[in-house]
Amino acid sequence: MSDECIRLEFKVDSENFASAGSASEAVKTQLKLLGINSHDVRRVAIAMYEGEINMVIHAKGGTAVVEIYQNRVDITLADRGPGIADIDLAMKEGYSTAPDNIRELGFGAGMGLPNMKKNTDEMRIVSNPGVGTTIYMKVNLT
């Protein structure tokens, strides 16, 4: 089987809620064009959108790299934000450090990372407080 992939790279703007989600939408469109089934497309879109929003809220933006292989999609989200001090705590449903002005927009339910975990087949977080966070996710295509 070929190991070739389609590689997409996005810059996620900081604190720009108007454009937040544009990278996820572009990936969704690309996956649909490739004929990927809607269940898998939705999983990728949810995981990526949550990651994108996290970068906007917490990390002053970052980069998203998406590689679409024949049987999987790899997503790498990297930022130079404050980092996550306690990853286990951050993974708990309902835990959020989002400020009030973000919550007023409908974010900050503490479901971002859990949603990413739930909608991917593999997820790994590498975070150094003060340096940044990189999240690797893999979604198998069915």
Add this chain to the structure above:
Amino acid sequence: MDINKLTELLSAEVKNLGENKKVETGYCGDFLSFAMSRAPSQSAWFTVMSNVNVAAVSLLADVSVIVLCENVIPDDALLNRCVSEGLSVICTKYSAYEAAGMLFVAMKNEEKYCLPER
């Protein structure tokens, strides 16, 4: 059920109508992460959240129509985004509870709805 029928059912005002999509079910909630992961595709999303991020979530979750409840109207950014993306958004005077209840009863009468198992 479709968007036009739902609009009539809720005495709603159409702010933008894309394609007259099917509405198979509904979802109530204002937290975007909940809606994102739990609103079923082809659903009507009943909410009072009216900022531009509602459009992004609707697009990614394949929501058929955004139903803004309790006379909430979309802000300019949301409306512009709905227009450019062909997303349907309607406004009703009813609360999310009332509007979802009306959809539920209408679909039950059509024998096209049963509650999913929890």
